[in-house]
Amino acid sequence: MSTCNKNPRICRTKGSPGPFCCKKKCVNVFADRQNCGYCGKKCRYNETCCNGQCVNTLFHKRHCGGCGNKCQKGNACVYGMCSYAN
Template sequence: MARSFFIMALAMAFATSLAFATTSINEEQPTMAPSSDEVFSEDESSPVTGTSRFLAQYKPRATMTCDRFPRICRAKGSSGPDCCKKKCVNVMKDNLNCGQCGLRCRYGTTCCSGRCVNVMFDPQNCGGCKNRCKKGSFCSYGMCNYA
């Protein structure tokens, strides 16, 4: 019993001395806190609204979108050379923008060379884009001459 009381008293003394040490260090350093008028303008947040000063001084960067900078769609690693609704796409392959922006392919069709085709039955795109069946054969269920 006495041993646990001693350990508990020692832990409390250590915590108290640590708390006083950190407050005395902070008091020794002069603080040059600017007034709230200097830090925050009318359009920025203040500590009253819940945003810290640190976050309030940094505004997010404007992202580069292809509607303002169309060249970014032609950059290496881009998802496509065309710009549709602020996104880089390839209108020759994209099912949501097939041939032009906003033209969606229906269910069961795929965008091949800018056209919506049914790859299950199209002999020019049998089973996938540019997969042609031999002359005189047909496409059925995505396979040439399926019987």
């Protein structure tokens, strides 16, 4: 069995979890909580990896409730929901 540390190109094949090789495993550093942004950078238990950044989706204005869910200008992210009261 070939591992990506010996053959990193296997991470770029169709069906691979991601194009990057971290500790002999193919990962996507833009979405992997154990390798967020780069190999070995772990997100905290209450954080999600969004575009290579560890964020708390319960309170993050650009990733409210999930990655890429941006609240409208003037609205805050409260418990994963954009508030509509001004």
